[in-house]
Amino acid sequence: MINKIYKSVLITGASSGIGLETLKRFFKENIIIYALDKDVSKLEKLQRKHKFNIIQMNLFDTDEIYNKLSNLKIDIIICNAGIGRGAEGILKASREDIEVSTKLNVESYLHTLKAIVPGMIKRRKGHVVLMGSLAGLYPQISSVYGGQKGAIHRIAQSLRIELSGSRVKVSEICPGRTKTNFGKSAFKNKDKAKKFMSGFTLLEPRDIADAIMFSLSVRWRSNISTIEISGTEQSPGGVPIIPVKDPILS
Ligand SMILES: NC(=O)c1ccc[n+]([C@@H]2O[C@H](COP(=O)([O-])OP(=O)(O)OC[C@H]3O[C@@H](n4cnc5c(N)ncnc54)[C@H](OP(=O)(O)O)[C@@H]3O)[C@@H](O)[C@H]2O)c1
Secondary structure, three states: OOOOOOOEEEEEOOOOHHHHHHHHHHOOOOOEEEEEEOOOHHHHHHHOOOOOEEEEOOOOOHHHHHHHHOOOOOOEEEEOOOOOOOOOOOOOOOHHHHHHHHHHHHHHHHHHHHHHHHHHHHHOOEEEEEEOOHHHHOOOOOHHHHHHHHHHHHHHHHHHHHOOOOOEEEEEEEEOOEOOOHHHHHOOOHHHHHHHOOOOOOEOHHHHHHHHHHHHHOOOOOOOOEEEEOOOOEOOOOOEOOOOOOOOOO
């Protein structure tokens, strides 16, 4: 159960992967839900069974972010939408990969926060959850995506300082490789996408949703700052380091 002080939540990238799993957790909470995505067809189907609000928005549209989000009373913002374009690093990324992914993975986070956090400060209540990545904490062959998620790490740290005394919390969730559509957005080549999502037991969206819900469940005086989640068979850099059959234990 999340802390009872929270009465509303907005999740971006809510129709797939980690966002969708997190959205489903809120159906069990007594809270007003806003689910945001650019393609909302899956969300509309889900709306037949569950009560929540849909915001159809492409987060590339900065004006829409301010127009549609600034006036909402949001207690929890889960900035989750993200893509892996450029995940293979700057030498392989196209100019467009760099522009598009930076716009979504960094710029849209800053604009979403600027639209929503002032209301939280006014109401002296709020929780910002930013979707980081192990790629933002540890160097990988991923200067584009790693750089963007590294920016999210520093945004979380700095925002925590900017907001000190405001009663608005900031948590950053840093998953390792998780079984979602992320590989498809990261690699144009289907074999590479498949390889990225294989080789060891991957995390699943529910593992990440567990961490998000934990950060929201603690007492108001405690702020869960950074949660790092790697698969048991994954090193922080993303490479499987433990053989599936451990030679000593098996
Ligand atoms: N999966 C991993 O291994 C992993 C690891 C570490 C961190 N993460 C982070 O976790 C977050 C969620 O990703 P995921 O793994 O759950 O991937 P996902 O299944 O691809 O979900 C991403 C969601 O974001 C939406 N989205 C993409 N571009 C958008 C835009 N311009 N405007 C609005 N929504 C947009 C996608 O919609 P469409 O499907 O319509 O494109 C999708 O619903 C991302 O920030 C990602 O960087 C993932």
